[in-house]
Amino acid sequence: MLPYLHIGSFNLPTFGLMLWLAAVAGAIVVDRAFKRAQLKADALGMVAIAVVAGILGAKLWHMLDTPEEFLQIGWGVLWDSAGFAWYGAVVFSILALVLMGWKAKIGGLRMLDFCAPAAAIGYGIGRIGCFLSGDGCYGIAIEPVHLFGFTFQPWGMAFPHGIVPVFVPVYPTPLYELIAGLLIGWWLWWRLGRPHATGAILGQYLALTGIARFLVEFIRRNPKVLWGLSNAQLASAGAVLAGVALTWWAASRPAVVRDKAPAQVEKTA
Numbered sequence: 001m002l003p004y005l006h007i008g009s010f011n012l013p014t015f016g017l018m019l020w021l022a023a024v025a026g027a028i029v030v031d032r033a034f035k036r037a038q039l040k041a042d043a044l045g046m047v048a049i050a051v052v053a054g055i056l057g058a059k060l061w062h063m064l065d066t067p068e069e070f071l072q073i074g075w076g077v078l079w080d081s082a083g084f085a086w087y088g089a090v091v092f093s094i095l096a097l098v099l100m101g102w103k104a105k106i107g108g109l110r111m112l113d114f115c116a117p118a119a120a121i122g123y124g125i126g127r128i129g130c131f132l133s134g135d136g137c138y139g140i141a142i143e144p145v146h147l148f149g150f151t152f153q154p155w156g157m158a159f160p161h162g163i164v165p166v167f168v169p170v171y172p173t174p175l176y177e178l179i180a181g182l183l184i185g186w187w188l189w190w191r192l193g194r195p196h197a198t199g200a201i202l203g204q205y206l207a208l209t210g211i212a213r214f215l216v217e218f219i220r221r222n223p224k225v226l227w228g229l230s231n232a233q234l235a236s237a238g239a240v241l242a243g244v245a246l247t248w249w250a251a252s253r254p255a256v257v258r259d260k261a262p263a264q265v266e267k268t269a
Helices: 016-037 042-066 069-076 088-102 106-134 174-194 200-219 231-251
Strands: 004-007 012-013 145-147 151-153 157-158 166-170 224-225
Touching: 004 224, 012 016, 016 042, 016 088, 016 106, 042 088, 042 106, 088 106, 106 174, 145 166, 157 231, 174 200, 200 231
Parallel strands: none
Antiparallel strands: 004 012, 145 151, 157 166
16 A cells, blocks of 8 residues: 655655546546537536536535544544545536536537446546545455355455555555446446437446445445444445336437437437
8 A cells, every 4th residue: 555655755645646637537538528429619618617616515525424533623624634435526526517518509318327437437447546545445354264164265455654654464455446337337438439318328337337336335344324234325225226227227228329329319319
């Protein structure tokens, strides 16, 4: 792990660096999606605004999720390098993108379809920052697993020099989420280039990322709040339900042929 890059007297947080790289990767993916659809829109500017909105939402969600931290350090929690809640980022980013899509005459829902692959890939890259900094979003301690009469020891690692140090091997969940984010992003990018109805890509994004986060939470250190589930799992379940409903609704709508041009007439699938 490497919480900071030391450049002379300047210490560069690796989490912030990976967050920046995630934003750049997201902007590139959205820009490529716009070009494939022959849309003339400022992908870089849109992603930049969405990132700022997402950071604000992530910090506010984290404050609501961990009120004890707010009671300890007050509004300083907004400037702390740790404590970014993914669902807060998603909600605020979505609101920003819908407004920008409406203003650019792309359409709010169609705008979210274009951004879904970038969101999945950017999330995965951002998790590299969590892994490098050791900010506490890793998993529970490794214990022997008994399955179908066999016992095996999962691979894990300690984070003794992380921002939130842990000295026993734990599940490196940021790496799992990196892999999941890249795979989901690749799938959504491929689907975006195939015939689909408006809203279908967003629906699949919500369902797939919700499932991935719900499953990884079983080995995360987050406290359980209801029915043996964490806040993130409850939010994930809601995302999956919303994604399935949106995908089902989109299946009854006209399909866009490869989303080649903004003025292209839609035809029924």
